[in-house]
Amino acid sequence: MFGIAQIFSTPFATAQKTDVGKLSSGGKLKPVQANMDIRKYTLNLDVDIANKFIKGNTTVNLQLKNAADTILLDLIQHYTIEMIKVDGKPISFDHNEEKIFIKANGGDGVKPFSTSNQFNAGNHSVLIVYSGNPPEAVRPPWLGGFTWSKDRSGNDWVSINIQKEGGRMYFPCKDHPSDEPNEGVEMNITVPAGLSVAGPGLLQKTVTKKNKSTFYWKTNYTISNYCVLFNIGKYRVFKDSYTTINNNIVPIEYYILEEDSAQAKRVIEAKKRDSKILEKYFGEYPWYKEKIGIAAVPNSGMEHQTMITFDNKFIFTKVGGQDYSANLFHEYAHEWWANKVTNRDWAHMWIQEGIGTYAEALAMYELGGQEAYNQIIANHKRGIRYRKPLVGGEELSEDETYAGNDIYTKGSFFMHSLRYVLGDEVFLKTLKQLATDEAYTYDNTVTSTDVEQLFSKAAGYSLKPFFDFHLRTTQVIEVSIKETGYQQYQIKPLNYFMDLPFEITLNGNATRMILGKDGISVKSTTVPMVDAAGYYLKKVVIQ
Missing domain, CATH: 2.60.40.1730 (tricorn interacting facor f3 domain)
Incomplete structure (x- = not known):
């Protein structure tokens, strides 16, 4: 000194x-x-x-x-x-x-x-x-x-x-x-x-x-x-390794309290399984040149890069017969969505938290099938409070965005809606591109506009109205169903912002139709249903 x-x-x-x-x-x-x-x-x-x-x-x-x-x-x-x-x-x-x-x-x-x-x-x-x-x-x-x-x-x-x-x-x-x-x-x-x-x-x-x-x-x-x-x-370090999707061998290090050593193998095995799920959708583990780390802490876990923290309570639920910890998985998903793909400004925090939360839905699908996916998406929808837009401006502090926001639940449901609009092939491919393309990762930070433009390019048309409506307002899509004659109905958006595909159920059969500004006229022996499966945040008014 x-x-x-x-x-x-x-x-x-x-x-x-x-x-x-x-x-x-x-x-x-x-x-x-x-x-x-x-x-x-x-x-x-x-x-x-x-x-x-x-x-x-x-x-x-x-x-x-x-x-x-x-x-x-x-x-x-x-x-x-x-x-x-x-x-x-x-x-x-x-x-x-x-x-x-x-x-x-x-x-x-x-x-x-x-x-x-x-x-x-x-x-x-x-x-x-x-x-x-x-x-x-x-x-x-x-x-x-x-x-x-x-x-x-x-x-x-x-x-x-x-x-x-x-x-x-x-x-x-x-x-x-x-x-x-x-x-x-x-x-x-x-x-x-x-x-x-x-x-x-x-x-x-x-x-x-x-x-x-x-x-x-x-x-x-x-x-x-x-x-x-x-x-x-007073940690004891349990070590293992994981072979990534690109055949790189990554050390696993679990800093667990000595008194909890008996739990180490269970957590590490869950971590390996979760790694495979996350790599399937988002590409190779980002920090394969260093380690997959876990540290026991006396509080809820956090996404600390290469050393995710875990709350040490060892509470697992069974999904598809397998151990699953929502806290452990969510924080691990942040290795891709927060640590690798990082918002340039806290105003765009939904990118990290929303897609990280949607990753949980993908995990549910992998472990428990479509029903498990549907259930967690429904839970996310019920958790939306609509108090403030996901993106409330630019150059915001963490608290200005985080406090009272729906960046987790609505961010996840927005991904669910976008997936329906684009279809699985385009959506999943583009989502992986966002997580792997050097333009959006590591040294390069991202904004909502970057994400929108990437998906718009993949779609072949502008998704800006879709992003703006869901990210920058607290509105839901409003659709009216009006009886215009015997077994005849008009289905029309009340707050139109762009043409969108909807699943319309007529006579008990669901068909994907494009709903434009002027709406559509249909025939049905029963009152039509709009988006019965719940791909959108919406309100249906029957007149």
């Missing part, structure tokens, strides 16, 4: 507690941060569990698109920043309102970074040394922070959840979903000896000195800020 007095003569930026309940990551990106491209994060942290305290440093490697007088990072006020260096030079900074303003023009006894008082365009390395007490989670994983707990044997057990509040909850970063570190993350986490750290990527080494152990984790993949984290426990 550098001597502080030797390298930085100004007072420390002292900690002032943040009301983290009001925090929500994302939102409108400030121009100074839009000028920054994050390349890599390196975290070196010592976790003092007894005092619920962390200390260490984070190095942010970034690229400036244009020369700038300020580098802007995010970090909540819970921490004391001891010093900051840019490219090895001590630098002046302000830490307020959850942001770190790093200035090139010097001040407070610190020399200017350069004669031009600017950071040049190109690559820079920013070292931030800090310490403090992280916020404690109120209702993890939804209201996040650190959870300091004990397992049943009295061992320390720590989890981190920061999706809503962002990475700034414990490390300096550019806290926006549009910018992931292209060159990955290194996490070197020190904990009391006897405990283990579960992290993203691959464990490079473990070094134990006296009463402390440091775990060196590294991922070379891009990764969302809220997945840059670790969990601590």
Whole structure:
């Protein structure tokens, strides 16, 4: 550690507690941060569990698109920043309102970074040394922070959840979903000896000195800020392997509490089975160069990249005679829908959560057949509350989109409706393309428009009205059935937005028909039924 007095003569930026309940990551990106491209994060942290305290440093490697007088990072006020260096030079900074303003023009006894008082365009390395007490989670994983707990044997057990509040909850970063570190993350986490750290990527080494152990984790993949984290426990690591659809062998590592070791095989076997289902529809497991990871945590699971967390309750239901955990499967589906295919802006969060939830319906079909699929889709439909559109604008924070929204249930049902419109062949092929094409994956983030344009191209006509109606309004399709004569009826949309196929039941027989703006006239000995199978969110008015 550098001597502080030797390298930085100004007072420390002292900690002032943040009301983290009001925090929500994302939102409108400030121009100074839009000028920054994050390349890599390196975290070196010592976790003092007894005092619920962390200390260490984070190095942010970034690229400036244009020369700038300020580098802007995010970090909540819970921490004391001891010093900051840019490219090895001590630098002046302000830490307020959850942001770190790093200035090139010097001040407070610190020399200017350069004669031009600017950071040049190109690559820079920013070292931030800090310490403090992280916020404690109120209702993890939804209201996040650190959870300091004990397992049943009295061992320390720590989890981190920061999706809503962002990475700034414990490390300096550019806290926006549009910018992931292209060159990955290194996490070197020190904990009391006897405990283990579960992290993203691959464990490079473990070094134990006296009463402390440091775990060196590294991922070379891009990764969302809220997945840059670790969990601590008295873990036993169960290992296995999985051969992907492309014949790559991926290690499986399950960080399970020692006291629950008897459950490990059951969870791993379910994981292998789930991998096959997800690969069938969405392509090869995304992180085959690293691992399939699972970590036991004292809260509901989360989609932390290459180390999905599991709530450790081992509650399974039987579907088609097989063990199934909705929590384990849903979070695993996020390895494709969230971690590989990532929304550029929280406004488009339905892409991650809605398609991740629809993946559960596909799993039901694989395990329990059409009836199981129909049942879960019906459950999703019943869960829709219609309070706000799935996409409520652009450049929204996580909370603005997530709170009170139907991104899970309506997002899933929207996929169900789109599948009916396009037919299985086009829909499933295009869905897999969305999950596998480099234009939409890894370094490249997506919006609703990207998804719409991909499906429109596959359909051969514009689906924009269909996407806009379902994503940007809370309306349902309204259809009238009007008797116009003896056994004669007119079926007509009341809020037409585009021609759509409907299953119309006449005389007990269902036929797929196109319903346009002017509707259709039909003959039937009984009152016709529209979309009896329930492919659409709709209201039928019989006149």
